[in-house]
Amino acid sequence: MRKLNHTHGGNITEISKRYDLRAEDVIDFSASINPLEMSKKARQIVIDGLDSVLHYPEQFAETLTSQISDFHGIPEECILAGNGSTELIYLIPRVFKPKKALMVIPTFSEYRSALELVGCNTDTFLLSEENGFKLEVERLIGALEGKYDILYICNPGNPTGALVSKDAILEIVDKASNYGTLSIVDEAFIDFVEDESVKKAAIERPNLIVLRSMTKFFGIPGMRVGFAISSKENIDRMMVYKEPWSINSLGSIAAIESLKDTGYMEESRRFVEKERDHLFSSLADIRWLKPFPSVANYILARIKNGGLDADMLFDILAKKGLLIRSCTSFEGLGNRFFRVAVRKREENERLANGLRQVQ
Numbered sequence: 025m026r027k028l029n030h031t032h033g034g035n036i037t038e039i040s041k042r043y044d045l046r047a048e049d050v051i052d053f054s055a056s057i058n059p060l061e062m063s064k065k066a067r068q069i070v071i072d073g074l075d076s077v078l079h080y081p082e083q084f085a086e087t088l089t090s091q092i093s094d095f096h097g098i099p100e101e102c103i104l105a106g107n108g109s110t111e112l113i114y115l116i117p118r119v120f121k122p123k124k125a126l127m128v129i130p131t132f133s134e135y136r137s138a139l140e141l142v143g144c145n146t147d148t149f150l151l152s153e154e155n156g157f158k159l160e161v162e163r164l165i166g167a168l169e170g171k172y173d174i175l176y177i178c179n180p181g182n183p184t185g186a187l188v189s190k191d192a193i194l195e196i197v198d199k200a201s202n203y204g205t206l207s208i209v210d211e212a213f214i215d216f217v218e219d220e221s222v223k224k225a226a227i228e229r230p231n232l233i234v235l236r237s238m239t240k241f242f243g244i245p246g247m248r249v250g251f252a253i254s255s256k257e258n259i260d261r262m263m264v265y266k267e268p269w270s271i272n273s274l275g276s277i278a279a280i281e282s283l284k285d286t287g288y289m290e291e292s293r294r295f296v297e298k299e300r301d302h303l304f305s306s307l308a309d310i311r312w313l314k315p316f317p318s319v320a321n322y323i324l325a326r327i328k329n330g331g332l333d334a335d336m337l338f339d340i341l342a343k344k345g346l347l348i349r350s351c352t353s354f355e356g357l358g359n360r361f362f363r364v365a366v367r368k369r370e371e372n373e374r375l376a377n378g379l380r381q382v383q
């Protein structure tokens with residue numbers, strides 16, 4: 025059997041061993057996590073709540089689900105919490121048993137892995153660099169044409185950072201519905217542009233499932249919390265296949281507290297926007313780089329010329345303790361693309377300096 029592709033950023037332990045660095049000396053630009061880290065209030069709740077691990081967590085994270093419901097204005101019966109959105113990415117093909125899928129690429133590799141496990145055939149719809157990785161709605165609708173059971177769109181795109189408007193997503197979802205295609209819209213990074221979420225539309229549309237992650241924006245990737253929003257009927261179907269206790273007690277209380285910390289959320293958006301603009305300009309000023317505009321907390325860039333590819337660049341920077349995400353494993357991108365997370369100003373400057381010294 026073919027090995028699944030689980031290449032991702034954030035492998036600090038492995039990389040620090042490989043490059044003989046101390047983990048604390050590595051600056052991780054390869055995983056796109058909130059540069060302000062987790063909410064201070066959430067952190068305190070986790071410390072104070074350590075003893076909660078002495079008991080089983082709620083079977084289906086009912087208290088967290090209720091908090092998500094209040095925060096997002098979605099009925100509880102239309103929400104299913106998971107152990108990161110990854111658990112739900114793997115759950116969906118098991119529940120809906122698609123035979124043929126279309127994925128808008130370049131994108132997150134786990135959709136394909138999850139689909140292949142249930143024997144689903146996959147086609148891809150390639151976004152072009154010439155078009156700034158913008159999704160051409162009519163072309164996608166044309167490609168769908170009754171041929172697919174399931175469609176995957178990541179919005180904002182990872183690794184591109186490009187946003188598809190809410191109206192465009194809904195136009196695609198509704199056309200897909202006419203063809204009997206279930207649309208999965210992965211909004212793992214939409215918190216940075218929350219108004220563009222199609223979360224509310226998912227309540228009433230039986231062919232739409234929205235996936236949300238709480239690990240990136242809320243800075244808790246080690247605690248694994250995410251959720252799906254869809255019609256009550258779809259959530260009920262997914263519940264049948266869902267294991268109990270997959271959201272642990274600490275992840276659950278951290279996520280609940282994070283959703284109460286509106287000050288942290290506002291500050292995170294402001295901070296990321298400012299630092300993203302600054303980092304973008306620094307990258308754009310490097311003559312051999314082409315960065316792509318992003319609405320999220322990461323930037324995709326291409327090495328324009330010379331004999332350098334993204335893996336070589338990764339190696340050069342890793343030796344300096346700067347960890348970038350080479351995008352050579354992303355289907356549909358060549359070997360010259362890499363992605364960097366937006367971090368704090370001083371760290372971003374160290375990255376820009378490291379890059380300037382390369383060629």
Ligand SMILES: Cc1ncc(COP(=O)(O)O)c(C=O)c1O
Nearest residue numbers: 108109110132182212237239250
């Ligand atoms: C686009 C996208 N979706 C989903 C995930 C999974 O996130 P999590 O399982 O931490 O919620 C990731 C993680 O990198 C991602 O980039």
